[in-house]
Amino acid sequence: MSDTPANYDRFERMKAIRDELLTFKESPLYEYRTQNHYFPVIGEGSHHAHIMFIGEAPGENEAKQGRPFCGAAGRILDELLTSIGLQRKDVYITNIVKDRPPENRDPTPEEIALYAPFLDRQIKIIQPKAIATLGRFSTAYVMDRMGIGDKVTQISAMHGHCYIAQTDWGEINIVPLYHPAVALYNGSMRETLKEDFQVIQLHSWL
Ligand code: URA
Secondary structure, three states, X not given: OOOOOOOOOHHHHHHHHHHHHHOOXXXXXXXXXXHOOOOOOOOEEOOOOOEEEEEOOOOHHHHHHOOOOOXXXXXXXXXXXXXXXXXXXXXXXXXXXXXXXXXXXXXXXXXXXXXXXXXXXXXXXXXXXXXXXXXXXHHHHHHHHOOOHHXXXXXXXXXXXXXXXXXXXXXXXXXXXOOHHHHOOOHHHHHHHHHHHHHHHHOOOO
16 A cells, blocks of 8 residues: 655544545435434544454444444454453554444445545554454455455455565554454354454564
């Protein structure tokens, strides 16, 4: 990815993204958001984080509160972060799609294409050393965007592995993970996610 030097700070650049998303009428999800008094979910955490976690799209709780991963899947994510000694404030958490798709359906390719430039800008602002992708949509998007789309296969084969890509700010490590929601009703997935989080802890990105 090429980086545009900006002469205003990370907070201001992130705020500009929020302001644009608030009035993002080009999105087919905009009307659904406003009708339901939902918020766009920009992201949460440190703008200087060494690691970003990128999910899919907000669910109902997230859209109501304007915060990523604050529902049931978020409780699992919190537990996984705690298991490796991290708190939300140590990382940056966001999604590809910033508005809730109706009925929690999967985001469409058009929605991903529409919202992805905002995610690209967030990645450039934070310049993380590692990105943990949560689920197949963010894994496929981020790896493709980072120029290693040829390595994308099933999430069942990629989870917990570390893929290296080059950016303007140096090498970046992409760690695909299962989406935490898969662990809600499946104890063995919870264990797999815990083991995969150990991979994050093992590296010196933090
Ligand atoms: N699932 C996601 O992918 N993102 C959220 O913010 C919440 C649930």
